Amino acid sequence: MADVTELRPSTSPADTDAELTTYAFVMTVQIGVPTGYAIFESSGTWNATPGSSRNEVYKKLRQEVVDNAARAGFSGAPQVIFWSLERDTLL
Numbered sequence: 001m002a003d004v005t006e007l008r009p010s011t012s013p014a015d016t017d018a019e020l021t022t023y024a025f026v027m028t029v030q031i032g033v034p035t036g037y038a039i040f041e042s043s044g045t046w047n048a049t050p051g052s053s054r055n056e057v058y059k060k061l062r063q064e065v066v067d068n069a070a071r072a073g074f075s076g077a078p079q080v081i082f083w084s085l086e087r088d089t090l091l
Contacts, residue, residue, distance in 0.1 A: 022088040032076035
């Protein structure tokens with residue numbers, strides 16, 4: 001299992017005054033291997049600045065999961081089989 005719980009968006013000095021919103025995410029990626037498939041799951045939180053998009057977060061998280069899989073020795077073409085991004089605050 002990949003773990004990107006420490007992954008956070010980069011912030012510029014202009015972003016430091018903006019109010020961040022925390023989102024919880026889960027991403028599951030399937031990668032082909034010689035004997036079948038390997039599944040990597042990642043979950044954690046993402047602090048987004050106002051104006052951030054779901055697409056931006058998706059691409060950054062996907063790349064981090066793919067990079068973690070590559071570091072673990074898996075080089076097959078990754079396929080996202082589950083993705084969720086929801087506000088972390090419960091009402």
